[in-house]
Amino acid sequence: MKTYFALILSIIPLIGFAQYTDVINSNRPGASKSAYAVGVNVIQVEAGIYYVKEDHIPLQYDVSGVGTNFAARYGLLWEPLEIIVDGNFQTDTYTDYSSTIDSDYTRSNMKYFSMGAKYLIYDPNKKAGEDKPNLYSWKANRKFKWSRLIPAVSIYAGANYDTEFNPYTPYGIEGFSPKVSIATQHNFTNGWVFIMNLSKNRIGMKDSSDEDASDLQYIFTLTHGFGEKWVAFGEYQGIKSNFYADDLFRLGGAYLWKKNLQFDTAVTFNVKDTPTVFNLSFGASYRLDLHKDKVISEDNGTSAKEEAERLNNKDYYKFGEDEDKDKNKDTAPTEYKMD
Structure with missing residues (x-):
């Protein structure tokens, strides 16, 4: 899952320099992105539908609706490089309780749409071959190595596209804006994977009041594989901006149906009332595998x-x-x- 199917990521050290895996490696159903790419000539589609419910107590309104989030990933030219197009479309009903008569408004638009490229700049598994076992000391082989704490690191650069009069974005912004992020990934033993993302969106954008319309997001995801088919995850996502700030928590899991097909589900919630957030999602990831190993x-x-x-x-x-x-x-x- 978004790491990332944890079981699959846990076997990455066994395949040396390649990031390609024999089974699908999806970022769903979390919100974070793994450090690794899908592999050269691999086309992968990840999509899902969700139900959302929000209730803002102080401002006396609530929101209920459905949406879809999607991502298309393609491994281009080199194993560390991946092209990504992703977005989130939502349609809902906004009900205002602040006046004597309740008012309902129907809204539909993209919450975000972005495209860009991710590149793995450091892979600790490249040195795995140099870390040979000590044939004379069992104790030396069991000794903890600090190098195992060094994660894989990738960088992402791309652009957001926002339409005018979008109810889900700061008022007055539209067009393209830069987006950058960094992703780290620890592949621990026994199927545990820990991913961290730090991203800055809509860099340089100003709203109608000439206020900064960018946002900072940070995500921490922990996944664990059970057997060969199941994986569970927990995630925290922080969002900081002048337009919207929140602390979101996700719990869920995924099931590997076939080597190129994964199904998933997750629940998202927060712990505040400005507004309260509840989100239930179901999705799938499918891979069209055109990858061919290079003969060296x-x-x-x-x-x-x-x-x-x-x-x-x-x-x-x-x-x-x-x-x-x-x-x-x-x-x-x-x-x-x-x-």
Whole structure:
């Protein structure tokens, strides 16, 4: 799930430099984004529907409605690079209780729409091969290593697009505005994954009162896999801006139906009354897997013709040793070096 399917992320250290996994790696149903990309030539769609209920006690209004959030992800050119288009559309009824006669208003618009690119700038798993086991000390292998606390880190840069007279955004803003974020990800043992996001949206935008219309968001997500199919998560999302501020909590889980298909559900709530928030969501993630592993050939200093002649030489032993000599040895060589 948004990390991210925790079970899948927990096996990433086993695949070395690649971020591609054999099964889908979704950001749903949380609000955070994982540090890792989907993999080159992987097209992934993540979408869901939700019911929302808000009740603002001091201002005497409530909101009830439904919405959909969606994301399209594509792994482009390199394993660390991912293109993302995501958004949230909501339609609801706003009921005003502040006057003698209640007033209802129907609203529909995009709460947000953004597009951009995410790039993994640091992957601790690249050094996993260098961290070889100590063949002489069981204690040394069990010793805690501080390097395990270093997370994977990715950066995101993109743009938001807002329409004019949008009831879900500060009044008076419209058009494109920059968006940047940073994501970190810890893949712990036993299926635990911890993700942190810090993002700044609508940078430089001003509302109709010439006030700063940008917002700062920070998200902390903890996921845990159970068996090969199930994962549960808990999440905290903080939002700070002049237009809206909140502390949201999410709980939920996901189920891996097939290797390219995941279903999920989550509940979102807060602990204040300005307004109270309750959100129930259901969704799915589907992956179109066009990924192909690259064949890496190592240059050993010989031409293609020389290599063919070497391999066709009946006196040449595949490990670079003379076959007859090895047969006459009392013991097998302790190590072979592949050409």
